[in-house]
Amino acid sequence: MVSELNIEAILSLQVELGGLPDGSKRGLLNHSLPIQIKFSLRQLLLKLEPQIKLFYDMKNEVVAKFANGKESVEIEIDGKPNPDYFKCLEEIGNLLQQTIIIEHPVFKIEDFDFSTDENFPVFFMIIENGMAQQNGSEKKKAKSEKPKSA
Numbered sequence: 001m002v003s004e005l006n007i008e009a010i011l012s013l014q015v016e017l018g019g020l021p022d023g024s025k026r027g028l029l030n031h032s033l034p035i036q037i038k039f040s041l042r043q044l045l046l047k048l049e050p051q052i053k054l055f056y057d058m059k060n061e062v063v064a065k066f067a068n069g070k071e072s073v074e075i076e077i078d079g080k081p082n083p084d085y086f087k088c089l090e091e092i093g094n095l096l097q098q099t100i101i102i103e104h105p106v107f108k109i110e111d112f113d114f115s116t117d118e119n120f121p122v123f124f125m126i127i128e129n130g131m132a133q134q135n136g137s138e139k140k141k142a143k144s145e146k147p148k149s150a
Contacts, residue, residue, distance in 0.1 A: 001106045001133060003126050007055045008096040010048050013122040017045045026118060037111050044104045051100050062091045106130040 005013065019027025029041050066073045066088040073088045075081070107127050 001130050002101050002103050003129050004099050004101050005122070006097050006099045007051065009122045009125075010051055010100060010102075011055070011096075013126075014045065014048050014052060016120045016123045017041055017048075026116070028112070028120065028123065031112075031114050031116065033112065033114070037107075040105045040107070044102070047102055047104070051102075055095060058095055059092055062088055062095070065091075106134065 015025055015027065017028050019025050019030050029038060029045070033041075063073060066084040068084075073082065073085045075085050104126070107123075107130060109127055
């Protein structure tokens with residue numbers, strides 16, 4: 001199955017799967033799940049890493065372009081808003097909206113039989129996309145199997 005996600009969603013999915021180091025978000029991989037599901041989730045997380053690294057490399061290039069030799073872009077210069085700061089934010093925003101197609105297994109909600117207070121909006125979208133793709137292929141299959149009337 002494939003899902004088309006923008007970089008912003010990929011960054012969110014990384015946290016939804018792996019959690020945060022400070023423990024404020026546990027992540028799906030840190031819940032008690034069947035080993036097959038954990039393996040598939042880990043494989044998905046590993047597929048995200050090159051895209052995330054590429055985003056941060058490109059983001060650093062954008063910051064360097066506007067930072068004038070400093071580590072970051074100043075919000076103000078001499079008490080006045082720095083127009084380069086807003087240009088930098090706009091370019092980074094554009095990077096976050098770039099879409100990537102990610103291949104992954106079909107996940108079913110019934111595979112995740114645990115209670116949690118956490119929310120996983122991007123992962124839920126992946127599950128919903130899988131359900132929609134399966135329903136679409138089932139409808140196509142049912143259409144092709146209809147007997148033709150004479």
